[in-house]
Structure formats: structure tokens, C-alpha cells
Amino acid sequence: MRFSVLVEVRLRPGIADPQGATIERALPALGFSGVEKVRVGKAVRFEVVAADEAAARDEATSMAERLLANPVIEDAEVTVISGNGRP
């Protein structure tokens, strides 16, 4: 089966995020008030052929650990959606 997968890579808590801080400072100037805790990450989407959803998740988790995220500073969250739907 073909699964579409979303891997969200985000900085671990406590790791400084200069991009997030810059966005947070810019938003009030555009009239968006009350925004806090802005963090910038990466979203990696792909399709993968696997026997079942659990296998697709395992495969994507392994990709995240080995390549997509740097575990020293980043966490990765894997979401698997069957079929052609977008997660």
C-alpha cells in the first residue's frame, strides 16, 4: 500500500530559535497581538510503499532519526495517513 507521510521536524524545547524570535517580534507591527512561543521548524512530506500503516510509520521514524532530524537539537513527529489524503 502507498501511504502519505508527514514528518514534522522541530527544535527541541530550550534550543534557541532566532527565526521564531524574529517572527514573534515582527507580528505586532502587522497588528497581530498576543502571539507567543513562535517556533520555526520543517515539514517533510512524502509517499512511501509499505505493508501496513505500522510499517510505514516505522520506516518514516527511522528516516527521521537517521537523516531528517538532528537529534542533538531537533525532535521529529511522524504522521501517517492512508490513501491520497493530505495529513
Place this chain on the structure above:
Amino acid sequence: MSTRVGVVVFPGSNCEHDVAHAVEQLGGEAELVFHDQDRLGRLDAVVLPGGFAHGDYLRPGALARFSPVMAAVTRFAAEGGPVVGICNGFQVLTEAGLLPGALQKNAGLRFLCTTVQVAVCSTKSVLTGGAQPQAVLELPVNHFEGNYTCDPATLEMLRAQDRIVLRYVENPNGSVDDIAGVSNEAGNVVGLMPHPERACDALTGGTDGAVLLRSRLSSAASAAGALIRTG
């Protein structure tokens, strides 16, 4: 017999000739080693130079660490061979797990191209063995992702084991504890963001980098001597 230094070339490296030139000026012999080689041959030291290996796509060093040559560099390092990563080379060494921590985007979100002062904080590494403790060197920096980051436990370990080899006098990029360079526990693997190879000739703006590269050459020579003696 002069010291043979392998300079690793990834697709996108751009400081390999600067390093080779500096090594030869200091009396060593430089050999370019390509990323797809899985053996190093007879080398006394290895340098991972600056640049943008594999375009720095995904993260700096993230793809380079899977190059065949990195398996050979890892074996060389495990046998005690001197390995120095400069700038992008430092990023590759952290991604490969040969050095702790990671290099994030600069705190100011600007690419830095300037000359900075760095203080020699440990002389136990192959790169700083010939430098005076606390000496202040003027070296060029040229990076967007040089903001050294590690967790508090790792920082404590680096301090306790005297592995912070260089610190910025004025922190240009937000690095934790002003760190400009670190070593592994044995001191034979060192990574630093400044470019000593670009400060080896008065003609191009200074010679403060020479003391570092000369340290590496002499430590490589003594490591080679030790191998010959024991082998």
C-alpha cells in the same frame, strides 16, 4: 619525511585548495581525498575543509556524513589519527557524531564574514598543542551556521574534560559559552568555525592561523612516529 595531510573534498567543498596550500607552505604534503573514496591510504592527518558539502541541503553536514569517505575518516579517528574539521568540516564532524553538539544558525540570522579574536583555552588537542595557553589569535570567520549548541550536561562534560579548545573573545554568533572550537575526549578530533588556513600568509591578512596548522602537522608527525616505533 614530510607529514602527509589528506584534505577531504565533498561536492560543494570550497576551501580544500586553501588548506592544501597552507599545509604545503608549512612544509607538509597535501593530498586531496574525494568523498567517494572508502580508504584513506597512508596519511598522517585529515582535514575536512570549509564550504557547502552537498549544498548544505537539509542541514550543513547532514548528507556529507553518509559519504563513503566518512566511514574511513571515522576509522582513522578511532585509531587516534588527527582529524580537524574547519567551518563546514566542523558541521560535518558534529553530524557524524565524531564531536558533540550541533551548529545552528547564527543568533543574529546574518551570514558572518569578518575577522574575530579567539583565545586558546586548551592546549591538549592536536590543533592547539603548539599554541600558548590563553594566546589570542586573529582568524577569519565565514559562516551562517556557526552558533555552537549543546545540552547543559554536554557543556559541563566539555568543561570538565578541558575540551573547549577555542573561545571567541567577543561572541559573534551566539555560541554557547563563546565556543569557537571543541575536541573529542582524546584530543585527536577537533572542530572549529574560524579558518586558520586563511591566516597563514601576511600577504592575505595575517599569520595567526599558522600556529594551529603547525601544531597539527607536528602532532601528526609524532603520531606517525609513535606508530612506526610501536609497529
